Amino acid sequence: MxxxxxxxxxxxxxxxxxxxxxxxxxxxxxxxxxxxxxxxxxxxxxxxxxxxxxxxxxxxxxxxxxxxxxxxxxxxxxxxxxxxQALDPQDIQQLLHYTSNQPMNFSLMYLDCHFVNQATPEIIDMYAYLNLPVPPLVDRNNPDICNILQANILLNVEDELEFMNKIMPNSIATRWAPHSADINPKGxxxxxxxxxxxxxxxxxxxxxxxxxxxxxxxxxxxxxxxxxxxxxxxxxxxxxxxxxxxxxxxxxxxxxxxxxxx
Missing domain, CATH: 3.40.50.1000 (HAD superfamily/HAD-like)
Incomplete structure (x- = not known):
């Protein structure tokens, strides 16, 4: 221009x-x-x-x-x-199932609240960088999987493609930091x-x-x-x-x- x-x-x-x-x-x-x-x-x-x-x-x-x-x-x-536009509930269900046996940090974001799966040092550091309090833990026994607008996953670049294809195929990952990916609906x-x-x-x-x-x-x-x-x-x-x-x-x-x- x-x-x-x-x-x-x-x-x-x-x-x-x-x-x-x-x-x-x-x-x-x-x-x-x-x-x-x-x-x-x-x-x-x-x-x-x-x-x-x-x-x-x-x-x-x-x-x-x-x-x-x-x-x-x-x-x-x-x-x-x-x-x-919310994330595909099936992708969220698969994320919750996968992380029940795998050590992975993530947060789930709704319109007016956030949740994390665990308050590890990495999660604490991420929210400190964002100048935000660490959110409460997600209720794995009764999660609302239909209204999640975004997830954030602490995931290395080299693992991203395989993880997204296998666990969250209806979503897309973009990065604002080397070890953290925003997960949004495809498109x-x-x-x-x-x-x-x-x-x-x-x-x-x-x-x-x-x-x-x-x-x-x-x-x-x-x-x-x-x-x-x-x-x-x-x-x-x-x-x-x-x-x-x-x-x-x-x-x-x-x-x-x-x-x-x-």
Missing amino acids: DKGTTVKAVFFDIDGTLFSSRTRSIPASTIRALKHLRERGIRVFIATGRSINAISHVQHLDFDGYITFNGGCCVAKDNSVLFK ISKKVGVEVFCEHFGFHISETMSFGDGGNDIEMLKHTAIGVAMGNATDDVKAAADYVTDDIDNDGIWNAIRHFKI
Whole structure:
């Protein structure tokens, strides 16, 4: 896309894009960039693997909508749910059966609550990184397997393909960390969330822009008219983007907006 092209909507990942894991804060230049976009009449959206209840550290910045669970649930500014798709119950049943005999950490995420299968040091560290309390343990004797919007599994990359094909064949895995995979229904990605909000507000995809740094951002970056990878993004994310900006702690979002004269 040429510089100066009209942008009406910008979608932002949170961790590593809006929120710095190093400083545990949102850079001042990012806050300035969001203010600049709103003053230009451009709508701004969150696009995250988190749930709507796990983004309080950024919600005060006044977004126009939220793509949560990597596109599995889209929530409007007034908290109304515009779109929702749960994981296949059979996949969840097979996950519970498999992990009854295998040492594997996972969490199950519903619209308004999370559960973990065990509170191991790895689980505790993961939720500490996300700045969230460790959820309660799942009730294996009477689980609700029909309304789970996302699972998160601590799973090595080299084991992912075999596990997904064998245990959760109706789901897809994407990564935001080397040893952790988000599990969503097949066909769901942040791209789906972008489409939901384009339809809701009447945008065309040619009027959209997105920012991300992790594997779960790739489909979104490729789909929007301008896909921007943060300088701290992984190589596969950078390869999928139209433009690579500076990292989050070096004014990456602000510099990209200036580069495209938005």
